[in-house]
Amino acid sequence: MSLPTAAPTPTTSALPAELLDEALALRAAPAEELLAWLERRLGARAAIASSFGVEDMVLIDLARKxxxxxxxxxxxxGRLPPETYELIEVVRNRYGVHVETYFPERGRVEALESEQGFFSFRRSLEARKACCAIRKVEPLERALRGRDAWVTGLRREQSTNRADVDTVEHDREHGGLLKLNPLAAWTRHQVWEHVRAHAVPYNALHDRGYPSIGCAPCTRAVKPYEDERAGRWWWEAREHTECGLHPVR
Structure with a gap:
C-alpha cells in the first residue's frame, strides 16, 4: 500500500523583474543592509524560515533591528528535540515574535507510521526522503503560499552541498519567490561572534556538540574533525544530507 502524496502547489505569482534586479544588486551587501532593503520593499510579505539553529537566531536578532x-x-x-521548543518560547518572550507553526498533514504522517513504522527513514535514502517530504517539504509549500520572499540561514561553509549558495536567489522551486540567504558568506566564527556580542539566545544543544539541529532521531553531535552537518542523517553518504527544503545544485 502506497503512502498518500500531495502535488506541489505554486506559492505565489512570478517575482517582478525590477525587484529581483534590485536584490541582485545587493548580493554583496552586509546582511543588515539586505534585510533593511527587504523591509522597505516587502515588509510582512517576506518571512524568515527558522529551525532555530544558531544562524536563524542571528537572523531573528538582525531582523528585529x-x-x-x-x-x-x-x-x-513532530519530532523536534525539546531544546528547540524551549528556545522557541524564549524567542517569543524576548523578541515578541509571533512564530507561525506549520505541521505535516496528519493523514500522511499516520499512514507513514502505520505502514512503515517509526524509524522507516533509516532503511534507505528513498525512505528517508519520503519522511522528509511529508514532515518538511509539503509543510514548507504551505508556509510559503501568499508570500513574496523568504529568508534562510544557509551558509556556504556549512557543507560541500552548500558551497555555492548565493546571497540572493530566484526560487523557481517555489513559484518564483525571492530567496535571501544573508549569512551565506559568514563563517561559523562570525556567527558566534555576533551571538556573544549581542547576547543572542541559542539552542542548548549547540553546547553539546550539535552545530546543526533537525529532528531528534536524525541528528547527533559531531566529532571535532567532522563538518558542521555531519550529524544530520549520519548513516548516509555526505552528498545526500539535505532534506529537500533547499535543492542541491
Whole structure:
C-alpha cells in the first residue's frame, strides 16, 4: 500500500523583474543592509524560515533591528528535540515574535507510521526522503503560499552541498519567490561572534556538540574533525544530507 502524496502547489505569482534586479544588486551587501532593503520593499510579505539553529537566531536578532515587519515561521515535524521548543518560547518572550507553526498533514504522517513504522527513514535514502517530504517539504509549500520572499540561514561553509549558495536567489522551486540567504558568506566564527556580542539566545544543544539541529532521531553531535552537518542523517553518504527544503545544485 502506497503512502498518500500531495502535488506541489505554486506559492505565489512570478517575482517582478525590477525587484529581483534590485536584490541582485545587493548580493554583496552586509546582511543588515539586505534585510533593511527587504523591509522597505516587502515588509510582512517576506518571512524568515527558522529551525532555530544558531544562524536563524542571528537572523531573528538582525531582523528585529533592521526588518521588524518580517514574519517568522517554523516547520514542526513532530519530532523536534525539546531544546528547540524551549528556545522557541524564549524567542517569543524576548523578541515578541509571533512564530507561525506549520505541521505535516496528519493523514500522511499516520499512514507513514502505520505502514512503515517509526524509524522507516533509516532503511534507505528513498525512505528517508519520503519522511522528509511529508514532515518538511509539503509543510514548507504551505508556509510559503501568499508570500513574496523568504529568508534562510544557509551558509556556504556549512557543507560541500552548500558551497555555492548565493546571497540572493530566484526560487523557481517555489513559484518564483525571492530567496535571501544573508549569512551565506559568514563563517561559523562570525556567527558566534555576533551571538556573544549581542547576547543572542541559542539552542542548548549547540553546547553539546550539535552545530546543526533537525529532528531528534536524525541528528547527533559531531566529532571535532567532522563538518558542521555531519550529524544530520549520519548513516548516509555526505552528498545526500539535505532534506529537500533547499535543492542541491
Amino acid at each position: 533592521h526588518a521588524p515587519s518580517l514574519r517568522v515561521f517554523t516547520l514542526d515535524t
